[in-house]
Amino acid sequence: MDKPLQKNFWQKWRITISSLVLFVIIVVLWVAAAPDNDRxxxxxxxxxxxxxxxxxxxxDVIPLRGEVMPLRTLYLDAIDGGRVEKIHMEDGARVAVGDAIVDISNTRLQLESITREAQVSEQINLLQTQELNLARNELEHKRNLNELEHQINVESQRVGRMRPLIKQQLISMAELKDAEDNLAYLKKRQQLISEAREVDLALQAAQMKQLRDSVASLNNNLTFARTNVASLNVKAPIAGRLTAFNLEPGQSLMPGERFGQIDDPDHFKLMAQVDEFYMNRTRVDQTALAKINQQEFPLRIKKIYPQVINGQFRVDLVFSGEQPANISRGQTLQLRLQMGANxxxxxxxxxxxxxxxxxxxxxxxxxxxxxxxxxxxxxxxxxxxxxxxxxxxxxxxxxxxxxxxxxxxxxxxxxx
Known part of the structure; x- marks a missing residue:
């Protein structure tokens, strides 16, 4: 009689174990193949x-490079343009107030000045003629009124003498009536001439005011034209150093063209470029330090330019106290701008x-x-x-x- 064989562990559990292994392999492969969200x-x-x-x-400081610039600069512009006739100064020269710099000619301005003078002369002649007419009219009115007053006096005396004669029946009533009518006419005429005189005076006064205003306006225009002509001979309005001045005789200048500037040669400011990141933290009177030859010089921001160019904006700084000696325009200094507390x-x-x-x-x-x-x-x-x-x-x-x-x-x- 056959005996049934005893199954060992592997034979008993191999299907289960194989299934588990297969499942693990599938899970591992799935995890390996699954997309990873991390890059x-x-x-x-x-x-x-x-x-x-x-x-x-x-x-809380930022380093800056500040360029030395004149503290004050006055620009020279050819307001009306023209042609360069004579040059009195060279670029870089020191000038005093009133020194001649350059002579410019402008035919249009000169003709305009002549035209203005002719217009003023014409208006002045018209004004004088009007004043003369006014004087004549006034004299004529006075003469007429004086004559009428005399006639009224004579006629009044005549009427006064005629009234007693009526009672004596030496004259007729019609003669008295004619004399009284003539007296009334003369008085009415005197009143009308007086009223006409007042109207003429008012009208002529208005005309005189208008003419005087016109003459004043023309004189102002003439003064302006003469000033423009005089400005063609350019003189230094302030003392300083003449720079950016490169004119040549015979050169034509366009209206408004800038041909030079006068810089303050003794007082300076620093121009620095600041990263736009600090725009909201930069303010006027903010302090900075410049270190020159182991000596520190305090500065403050005087002006902020809001225009951002190439990621930077400009600030102007001035020295709060003593200015360093031996600095010149165009020199570069290292700065530390204080933005806040340390x-x-x-x-x-x-x-x-x-x-x-x-x-x-x-x-x-x-x-x-x-x-x-x-x-x-x-x-x-x-x-x-x-x-x-x-x-x-x-x-x-x-x-x-x-x-x-x-x-x-x-x-x-x-x-x-």
Whole structure:
């Protein structure tokens, strides 16, 4: 009689074990084949600049290069244009008030001045004629009124003598009536001439005022034209140094063309270009320091130019106290512009990564130095060396501060 064979462990469980192994293999293959949401890039460590988050004092200053410029400049412009006739000064010469610089001719201005003079003469002649007519009219009115007054007196006396004669019946009533009518006529005529005189006086006064106003206006125009003609002989309005002056005899100048300037040779300001990042933190009277030959000279911002050109805006600074000796126009000085108070802060180097990320994120290196993960951060103030860390990083963490040009769309780096 056959005995049934005893199954060993493998024979008993091989189907189950095989199924489990097959399931594990499928899971591993599926995980390996599944898409990874993280964008990963392998990077050579030697191409990276890695820095440590440190604790220190943040100096809220920025370095600037200031160009020495004259504190005051007066520009010379050919307002009406013209032709250069004679040059009295050379570029770079020192001038005093009233010194002749250049003579310019302008035929149009000269003809305009002559025309203005003729118009003024014509108006003055008209004014004088009007005044003479007014005097004649006034004299004629006075003569007429004087004669009428005499006639009224004579007629009044005649009427007075005739009235007693009526009672004596020496004259007729009609003769008296004619005499009284003639007296009334003379009085009425006297009244009308007086009224006509007042009207003539009022009208002539208005005409005289209009003519005088016209003459005054023409005189003003004539003065303006003569001033323009006189300005063609350019003289120094202030003392200083003549610069940017490169005219030649016979050269034509367009209206409004600038042909030179007079600079203050003894007082200076500094012109500096500031990164547009600091636009909102820059204000008038903000202080700065210039170090010259181991001596510091305080300055303050006098004017801010809001136009941004190539990522920078201009500021003018003036010396708050003593001006350095032996500085000249065009010289460059190193400045430190104080933006705020110096305070303790977590710091990272101010490097190229900021231009690529805007300071919103950074790659943080793992403790073993083999990986770097993208992390959002919040940064504060910047100076030429450091950036203030407000949040997102811990002390002694390592971060990549080299350019992120190739990593802008990457989530993590594998460092080898």
């Amino acid at each position: 990963i890039l392998r990077v050579d460590k030697n191409t990276l600049s890695i820095a440590v988050v440190t604790q220190g004092i943040f100096e 305070e303790p802060a977590q710091l990272i180097p101010n490097n190229s990564f900021f231009q690529d990320t805007g300071g919103y994120w950074i790659f943080v290196v793992s403790a073993d130095g083999k990986h770097a993960q993208r992390r959002e951060i919040k940064l504060g103030r910047r100076n030429s060396q450091f950036i203030e860390v407000l949040s997102g990083l811990d002390l002694n963490e390592q971060v990549i501060v080299s350019p992120y040009t190739l990593y802008k769309d990457i989530d993590s780096l594998k460092i080898y």
